[in-house]
Amino acid sequence: MALTVRNIVKRYESCGELVLNNLNLNVAVGEIYGLLGASGCGKTTLLSCIVGLREVDAGEIIVFGKLKKKQGSLANLCGWMPQEIALLGILTIREVFEYFGSIYAMKPTHVQERIEFLSSFLNLPSINSGVRNLSGGQMRRVSLAVAMIHDPPVLILDEPTVGLDPLLRQKIWEYLTQISRQHAKTIIISTHYIEETSRCDKLGLMRRGKLLVEDIPQNILSQCNSTSLEEACSKLCHMDECALNATKWEEFRSSRTFQHATLRNNDSIPPLEVKIDNYRAILGVIVKTWHRRRRDFRFLFAQVIIPIILIVSFETIVGPTPKGTRIGLISNGNGNTSTALCTVNTSLSNNCLENTGICDFLKLFDDNEFDWVATDSHEDAMRNVQLGNTLGFLEFSHNFADHMRLRILHRIFSDNETILGSNISVKMDASNSIRTTQIYEMLIQKYYEFIENAVVACDIDKSRVRLPLKFGAIYGRIDSEFISFIEPGVMIIFIFILQALTHSRTHASGVLWTLDRSEGLEDRDYAAGVTLMHKIVGNAFTNSIQGLMQIGIFLSLFCGVYGMEISGSMATVILFAYVSSMSGTAYGWMIATYWDGIIETIMIIKCSAIIQSFSSGMAWPTETIPWTYRQLCNYLLPTTFQVDAFRSICLKGWSVTHPNVVRGFITAMCWIVLSIIICFRADRRKHK
Structure with missing residues (x-):
């Protein structure tokens, strides 16, 4: 068997109804398996569990003789086409293919061969066309081509022919039949079109999270004494409606013992190895992010224009002595x-x-x-x-x-x-x-x-x-203006918040992750083998470049144009600003993994920015804050100690060995580590 599902149970809430109720399923190698059922019956949930997007609460899934124990374990063994388009619109068709080719560790020549074949077979538009410029039907064809780009042994297609031309639909079915017969490709298709399932080698009818029947279409027609599959499915659903309601979760757990599925000797096949090239996957994430940012003007606006506007506005409005x-x-x-x-x-x-x-x-x-x-x-x-x-x-x-x-x-x-x-x-x-x-x-x-x-x-x-008081400065200058106190704090706060927000959709890595999740891009990447670690490493690389660029803009304007005082080492200043920018990046990741909505992510980051602007000592000394609230600001806000350390470097010239500066570095690093740990915990929770 290519795929064996035994007694799997899935629910989304601890006391909610069962989405998958003691479901069993068998798919042989080289078989086209049609999964039929109404919306909400659990088809998409079942397929998500098979490809690794969700964990089952009980039961087993065996793929090519190997028990699947973790999420995303199919990777290159499976070509997954979700219901959503799940393609990044800013990329061209070629770049989409090359991205997934990199994830699947394909050679460039092999990728090019598959691009040429799939473009001809699926009648795709010019491969240099932007995905966002395609029609709905063209996008679905590209989505199908992405699932087939690496010629996987298993194709799992969720509603692949919806919205396609009948002639193209016929052509796709002929091709699927050909590769299943000649190349032993295993294909699982979820569909609403009952007449299409007559082309399948085996048909499974789902209702209420259970598989009502699993057999070849001819046997189903014979057993139901029907002349059409539509009539047979109607009879089966009617019989199920008359049966008892689905067993409650507690009763189900207490009354059944789940058995480990075993393969018969004549079903034994050598297990296929999952291949995930971590380097190629990370490189793919980096290249995709690069294309995304170089084409979208909003990224340029967020990375370059917004910092300039913020600095010029701040220096123009705050600090100068009013005139006239x-x-x-x-x-x-x-x-x-x-x-x-x-x-x-x-x-x-x-x-x-x-x-x-x-x-x-x-x-x-x-x-x-x-x-x-x-x-x-x-x-x-x-x-x-x-x-x-x-x-x-x-x-x-x-x-x-x-x-x-x-x-x-x-x-x-x-x-x-x-x-x-x-x-x-x-x-x-x-x-x-x-x-x-x-x-x-x-x-x-x-x-x-x-x-x-x-x-x-x-x-x-x-x-x-003169007054009989003689003032002298140990650090700084007696005649320095109030703005010289604010500038270091403003720089750290701006860098931190911009890194948390402006990789997003104006644009910050945090909000980009939320956007990818809402459009199905994250799930598609995950099914292809892109893990959270790949995303973090790839985004850390691109965000480092952006962070250094923004630091250069801040220092050029603050120091070169407005004369901000830097008493300490410039290398220490740049190093600390970089670490602070990466803590902002990780902070954005953490928020994005916990909230699914784009608006929620943006609002949380912005509210956090407002709180930190007032409470971190950026514009007013924290010594004036009541003791209890000051402790909360010091230990619960990521920027309080960072602002103090950076101000000490700039105005006092303290080095990295000074306790205040060390405390700032430790705070930034701790927030990076803590944010990444929370990211992994949240990611684990989302895929249950």
């Missing part, structure tokens, strides 16, 4: 203080006590820093703020310059009138806290500079008007 903010100015009779009189062409006086006026203070600001709005009264300035015309205002007291001179002369002996008269009243719209804080810091800095200029002109040491 409208600030009111109340001089209270100190003269015309509009910018027309305080132009950049007027030099500051170097004479003692002659550089204490309002214009001397305003001259310290760049022309585009503020747009000064001269106002006559306190009420007008308040009205402008309330109307949204200005963000705040500065009010100088009457005779401000004179009071400043007296305060410099009298110093600690100044009276209250002098002190109050030399003050500058600043009132702001504090609802815009970030902008208000920036303006406060700028005004304080300029005021200190204003005072220093005044005392230096009088030969007074400017240290006397």
Whole structure:
């Protein structure tokens, strides 16, 4: 026997109805076996179990005398054509054939011979045509050709002739009959067309997960006293309807003992060896991914354009000091203080006590820093703020310059009138806290500079008007901007999320896997012998190239264009960014293996990106987070320690031997290993 199925039982839920109920089936070598039954009777599930896509809950499947113990074990022994088209539309017909030829470890010359034969036999369009440009019937013919490309000893075809021209259908049946007779090919066909099954050597009728009858068509007609197979099948189904309902799972398990199927001596045949060339399978995955990405503009957009947009947007919007903010100015009779009189062409006086006026203070600001709005009264300035015309205002007291001179002369002996008269009243719209804080810091800095200029002109040491605090930087610079703190974290978060998402269908490896599963591509690859390990190794190679390319884009823009500080070794920076990108890739794989829907996969990754952006210390120190939540962020988010380590490399110059950097590397590697382990567990669960 080519195939023996003994007492197999299959259910999809622990307490659900049986999909396959104690089913037995025998297919001889060189036999065309027709599997007939209505939709939902279990035909596709049975075929999936035979080719290795699903595990049976009980029973045995023996292929060419060898007990099938694991999924995907048929590989090159079987040509599998599923109900779905299950072909990657971005590839050409030739590339599809070459991909499966590589998986089946075929020689290039043999692949070319089979391409020429199948193209002629199935009347395929030009082999350089894109699959997505074909009609539905043409796609089914290509799908059938893929199942036959390696000339397997067993063909398992699920609804192969649906939607095909009657003449082509006739031609296909003639060819199947020929190879079964002359080359001893075993063929199992699932079909809805009852009249087609008359061409089969043996017919099996399925209903409710059981095989009602298994015999040659002539015997079935004779036993049912019918003139047509349609009439005979109708009678058999009616008889089954009158029988008792299917036994429940618990009763079935307790009342039966499953026997190991044994082959009779006259059925014995030498077992055929399964051949899986791991190198060729991985190479096939790499080549397919390469074709996929070079042809689809969305990949280029995701890999190159999106990183550029993100970096330019971030650097343009976040960090730079706002320019042209409208600030009111109340001089209270100190003269015309509009910018027309305080132009950049007027030099500051170097004479003692002659550089204490309002214009001397305003001259310290760049022309585009503020747009000064001269106002006559306190009420007008308040009205402008309330109307949204200005963000705040500065009010100088009457005779401000004179009071400043007296305060410099009298110093600690100044009276209250002098002190109050030399003050500058600043009132702001504090609802815009970030902008208000920036303006406060700028005004304080300029005021200190204003005072220093005044005392230096009088030969007074400017240290006397400075705060008695002297700040120095151990790492970084005292005058560094807030954006220098954010940039390393942003780079790691962007790389991690882009690798998790943008191999997908805008496009990330994670979402691509989900897309392949929803379109049947994953199952077809799996039946051909492509395991999860092949996918991981092949995708790791292509994603490494993409990750290094994105790292180059990030470093070129951040460092080359926007001047991001890199104090540590550039080799360490690139190495860490690469490891982080691969942890993002593995993270995307993990999510994709657990969720089947594309939308769910994208939403989960995006929600994860939002959480990590706020909680990983990218833009705000994790020390400000409450202790309990901080521990969750540190140990449950993959990027928290990575962001801290990368920032330490960039801003502190720490090497790979520093504990903080080591912790970042370990975190990334642990997430890679953990994600891959979860991938294998999820993959195992999906094929049960």
